[in-house]
Amino acid sequence: MFLGILFGCLLVALGLFSIPNLFVSSKKEISDFFKKLLPYQGWIGLVVCIVGVMALIQYALKIATDIKPILWLTEMLCCAGLAILGFLLSYNLIYLYLIPKGKKAEETPDKMRTQIMPLQGKIGILCALIGVWSVMAAVMFR
Numbered sequence: 372m373f374l375g376i377l378f379g380c381l382l383v384a385l386g387l388f389s390i391p392n393l394f395v396s397s398k399k400e401i402s403d404f405f406k407k408l409l410p411y412q413g414w415i416g417l418v419v420c421i422v423g424v425m426a427l428i429q430y431a432l433k434i435a436t437d438i439k440p441i442l443w444l445t446e447m448l449c450c451a452g453l454a455i456l457g458f459l460l461s462y463n464l465i466y467l468y469l470i471p472k473g474k475k476a477e478e479t480p481d482k483m484r485t486q487i488m489p490l491q492g493k494i495g496i497l498c499a500l501i502g503v504w505s506v507m508a509a510v511m512f513r
Contacts, residue, residue: 416460
């Protein structure tokens with residue numbers, strides 16, 4: 372019960388953290404402020420992505436135990452949301468450290484960032500709703 376509530380609250384917070392990217396992607400003047408936040412967003416996303424993948428594996432192995440199917444499915448959705456949203460938030464950080472620097476290399480992340488930011492915001496809204504459901508289901512069905 373505790374992990375369901377914890378992961379649900381984490382997913383809601385991460386979803387709300389990624390929603391401003393939905394609005395920033397269309398406005399250029401606000402974009403400079405959020406470019407300063409990208410490294411923090413990236414590190415938080417990377418840690419959450421790792422936690423989400425580990426929890427996803429844990430709940431996938433828990434399928435044969437004594438858990439209610441609605442709770443198992445909710446926790447799997449919550450962990451998958453953590454992994455996906457964490458990866459989307461950490462995309463800029465991964466690209467920054469794994470791809471060599473150069474003039475051509477700087478154009479590609481900007482192009483990808485403009486494509487990922489609206490997607491990240493929409494998935495953030497969906498993940499926030501899944502997180503709210505996860506907290507409610509953990510309290511109702513235990």
